[in-house]
Amino acid sequence: ETAVFQTPNYHVTQVGNEVSFNCKQTLGHDTMYWYKQDSKKLLKIMFSYNNKQLIVNETVPRRFSPQSSDKAHLNLRIKSVEPEDSAVYLCASSLGLGEYEQYFGPGTRLTVL
């Protein structure tokens, strides 16, 4: 049963373009996350959004920005994509930060040409 939805599944774009990925959770959770998984399968937290507080991983480039309309939605915008942005982007949600189980979406695979 999928409770964290991501669109699109795949996206191919050119360097310099702007892209936006959507994430919606139907679990009533208060916390949402965006992760990046690179070609070597290394997973990195990018953002967490908990009770309207945004926590940013300091290593995330400024061209990335999260956008939230309500606690069920956390979208990811990349202003001007670069080749190293090619990766799978995973969205997740949980009841709160830390000790709560995270539920992941299926991911969006981005390819930057």
Add this chain to the structure above:
Amino acid sequence: GQQVQQSPASLVLQEGENAELQCNFSTSLNSMQWFYQRPEGSLVSLFYNPSGTKQSGRLTSTTVIKERRSSLHISSSQITDSGTYLCAMEQRPSGSWQLIFGSGTQLTVMP
């Protein structure tokens, strides 16, 4: 250097064998989390374990903070256990929150 180191990088087992996956961390942490990534890519949370031992079915997680290590034990492995196991170190610096992942252990269980 890498703050979270997982070992082994890969492991092949015969069905029914046990597995012990290790995670060592080089700095202080709030807790250790374990995740499982299926071969097709979907991720699930396994454990949140700040210290001590937690068990869920055939999986057991043990975290020893003062020794800076956490382990995941899989007993009586099954083919469906194949996939990648990831540990992640949770830190809460100055009211913030971070999760730092290891590079994973790829487990293959053969019939």
